Amino acid sequence: MLTADRLTFTYPRAASPAVRGLSFAIEKGEIFGFLGPNGSGKTTTQRILTGLQHGYGGSVEVFGQALAALGPDYYNRIGVCFEQPNLYEQLTAEENLSFYAGLFDVPTERPADLLRSLDLPVGDRRTAGQFSKGMKMRLALARSLLNRPQVWFLDEPTAGQDPGHSVAIRQLIAAQRDRGTTVFLTTHNMTVADELCDRVALLVDGRIAAMDTPRRLKLEHARRLVRVEYRPREGSDAIVSAEFALDEPRAKAEFLTLVRDHEVETIHTTEPTLEEVFLRLTGSRLLAGGSQ
Amino acid sequence: MLSHRLRSAVGLNLRVQARHLFPQIYLGLTVLYTVIIRLTPLRLWQDRLVPIMVFSEPGMMGMLFVGAQLFFERSQGSHLATAVTPLREAETVLAKALAIALLATVAGLLLVGLTLPPTRAAWLVSGLLTLAPVLLLTSVAFALAGVAFAARSREFVPFLVTSQMAMLPAYAPLVALFGLVDPLWVAWLPSAPLIFACRRLFAEAALGGAATAPWQLLWLALPPALWALVAREWARRSYLAYLGRGRR
Numbered sequence: 001m002l003t004a005d006r007l008t009f010t011y012p013r014a015a016s017p018a019v020r021g022l023s024f025a026i027e028k029g030e031i032f033g034f035l036g037p038n039g040s041g042k043t044t045t046q047r048i049l050t051g052l053q054h055g056y057g058g059s060v061e062v063f064g065q066a067l068a069a070l071g072p073d074y075y076n077r078i079g080v081c082f083e084q085p086n087l088y089e090q091l092t093a094e095e096n097l098s099f100y101a102g103l104f105d106v107p108t109e110r111p112a113d114l115l116r117s118l119d120l121p122v123g124d125r126r127t128a129g130q131f132s133k134g135m136k137m138r139l140a141l142a143r144s145l146l147n148r149p150q151v152w153f154l155d156e157p158t159a160g161q162d163p164g165h166s167v168a169i170r171q172l173i174a175a176q177r178d179r180g181t182t183v184f185l186t187t188h189n190m191t192v193a194d195e196l197c198d199r200v201a202l203l204v205d206g207r208i209a210a211m212d213t214p215r216r217l218k219l220e221h222a223r224r225l226v227r228v229e230y231r232p233r234e235g236s237d238a239i240v241s242a243e244f245a246l247d248e249p250r251a252k253a254e255f256l257t258l259v260r261d262h263e264v265e266t267i268h269t270t271e272p273t274l275e276e277v278f279l280r281l282t283g284s285r286l287l288a289g290g291s292q
Numbered sequence: 293m294l295s296h297r298l299r300s301a302v303g304l305n306l307r308v309q310a311r312h313l314f315p316q317i318y319l320g321l322t323v324l325y326t327v328i329i330r331l332t333p334l335r336l337w338q339d340r341l342v343p344i345m346v347f348s349e350p351g352m353m354g355m356l357f358v359g360a361q362l363f364f365e366r367s368q369g370s371h372l373a374t375a376v377t378p379l380r381e382a383e384t385v386l387a388k389a390l391a392i393a394l395l396a397t398v399a400g401l402l403l404v405g406l407t408l409p410p411t412r413a414a415w416l417v418s419g420l421l422t423l424a425p426v427l428l429l430t431s432v433a434f435a436l437a438g439v440a441f442a443a444r445s446r447e448f449v450p451f452l453v454t455s456q457m458a459m460l461p462a463y464a465p466l467v468a469l470f471g472l473v474d475p476l477w478v479a480w481l482p483s484a485p486l487i488f489a490c491r492r493l494f495a496e497a498a499l500g501g502a503a504t505a506p507w508q509l510l511w512l513a514l515p516p517a518l519w520a521l522v523a524r525e526w527a528r529r530s531y532l533a534y535l536g537r538g539r540r
Contacts, residue, residue, distance in 0.1 A: 054536070073378060080373075086371075088304070088365075090308055095307065100377060103300055103301065103377040104378060
């Protein structure tokens, strides 16, 4: 459905490339997570894939055709939701959707239906500029679904949402995948990626550091731990905690000794997270860099 | 014929302009100009002043307003959302220009209609219908140039200075109205046909509208049409660069 081969891009007057030789292939109906800190090249890659950034090296194929050869009809088949809402803020939500619906050459969703599906008011006379940040982002999501896209590009779709709406958006993304839509999800939210993505690519300094299913990445790169809280002496008021790596034989023996010799208060297994994988692979780079 | 995308984009631009009170500003200016021409001693020079006023609406104002709209869109990012739809860049820039040109044309025709010396109604209608395409195409050409200037400027003030400086030669035909330059020297400028057509209507109206049938001035729409084509290509290329698309 979407293939990138040795994709590179350097901004004019930049000292180093923003994207360095990215290669990946995304299957139809897959949610592909593109994860990385600010400045890692995520948004630049999305701009290239959505035809907004020309002058890149390498090649991109979408729907079996070179991206450069697709022309404006490409936009009848994809939906794009940016990190910012990018709305006409003087217009109402319905005016925004009605205008964009008129630009497509394919059948479009009814604006009122989309508004309802994203918990936005129908018939509201307020302009988009008067909406909260979360409402603006949901309106932008609605706009990106107008043309029933076959490939849906999302950049931080849950940013600015309260927990309830964040869950609803994650359910909407999963529902789109179930309908056969391919989703390219750009985010630095590892929890969202872990929950939604079939596969993820971890991006650091414009390069893919690792790419696989979240589960396999966690099994391969994260440590499975057992955390024990215990009393060091019988009758002691103090409670001490210790962690043991399940994959290390010596730690396993130490864990068994501790459980046998002390009064144990609690035992928890610590599930590995994508965030942990990312930190292991990239060191302290999670917060490094500026936005691109 | 206009594509459904272009019609939709023109409709959007008209609506956005209305929210920014552009029609009210145009109407206010038209009323002000009409009052000046009809109620002050300046009416003695109406045959020269009205062409200046009519030209200032599509020229200076159109360029300024279309540029302002582009800067509004840039601050909101809505141009990016439009860029990922099937709307072509040529349609995007043309929609902006057409929307502002429609306003300028209505305002310009209203001003001429309200200030022309009394004449036969049929001649007046025919005169305004003849002026309309010249006015519309001149407005489109200048609005497209405004899009190009705005797309190439990072800030509003540099846009304002650059675009208005570049507009200066367009005022040269006005000098010709006062007999300071031979009209032939300035006839090639995009502003000339509109200014000369407008002046001619006033001259004919003063004579009772008998000398020339207004439709004989229709050929004056050809030069602004050619200028509009040139300006469209310039605006399209500037807009591509503005989006970061540049050359494919």
